[in-house]
Amino acid sequence: MELKRKVLAYITSGEGSERKLLVFENKEHPEEGWQVPGGTIEKDELLLDALYREIEEETGINRDELVLKGKVTKNKHFPRNRELVYERNIFHLAYTGKEQPPWEHHVHSDGKDNGATYCNRWIPIDSLPKLASKQDEAIEFI
Template identity: 40%
Template sequence: MVEKVLAYIISIRNNTYQMLVHEHKDMPEAGLQVPGGTVDPGEDLVVALQREVFEESGLHDLSASELVASAPFLHPEKQELQLRHFYLIQTKQQLPGTWDHHVFGKGVDNGLVFRYTWYDFTSIPPLAASQDQFLHLVRKIIQAHPRS
């Protein structure tokens, strides 16, 4: 089983919660996704999360994270059994509304260009490979905490 970490990155923008997603600039058929990737053998999950977010988005200093859920997932295209760990990260950084990022690292995404954009949390389109399966839990976390 391959371990994966995925990041639900949210921010209060325009007085509402928004979540960061990306699409492959040259492969829109890959669908909307959240930053994430493979945990290296022996690597701490939070360290892997921070590394993957940095490699895939260029964002750093996002150390405050909360585990939302972990669950097995059979990736339909890869026929790979994954244990996916979804984390919630709330950032107060002033980030652009959209940007392109050239992915780096040793993974298969190295060299790809991801186009990032923010969506109002209430209107996030379906995410690829069931990456949205725990957004209902994020909604509960958001509702339990006042905007800060």
Template identity: 40%
Template sequence: MKQEPVLKVTAYLTAVREGEQALLVFEEEDFEHLGLQVPGGTVMAGESLEDALLREIREEAGIEQAVIRAYLGEHSYVSEKLGCELTRHYYWLEATELVPGRFTHVVTSDDEDNGWIYHYRWIPFADSPPVLYGQLGQYLVKLRELHISASS
């Protein structure tokens, strides 16, 4: 019997910073070699994708107020690290609270990432999407297209 894929959510959290659209990214302390990442994680049993998304940005970035603007799509793949199939769901969110330009957050969760340290910053993405670690960047082009059409 085939095992169901592990469900993941990915948050492309944006805000206007210095007059242009910016994406919130982080580098993980002691794992900077992984490059830029965005908040996200595993959907818990009985949890909706949207609830998981909002929980993850609270746990991983300390952000309490954000609005989900669009569901961007999903991407399934096999994780060599975890040894199983993952289905990652990508969302566009906008911060509705003032978030500093740079900040450090210590993850607070009931999962393995509890206590991990993330160093956040905003990066503009209107000209070209940033390169994100692993499968995290799958829907950045679609996010950029949505922003361009929304601002037209």
């Protein structure tokens, strides 16, 4: 069985009933569904370095605009079959910047997402659509 280590970021803005979660969809492939920032931890990369790298690559939000609230959970996800398993480390972060209307972010990286355009937006947590690949399975813990 092949194990791939992943990070996912639940980034929230606002308080109480006004709290929102940052989600995005791939402009060129909307069929992939709504997602939260995240991705694969590279070889010899620290967990938190991977978390902040993925957030910046997919949203343009930098580390200085975020407060780490804690690790929500760690779980396993089988994306295609039992021969591949993703170990997902899910974190909650609070956004401290000024909330912006929906925006597009163009990815510049060495990874497979290079050149992709992600459409980011804040959605009230109580109105969240179903997220791709069961990325919403730990929302209740934030």
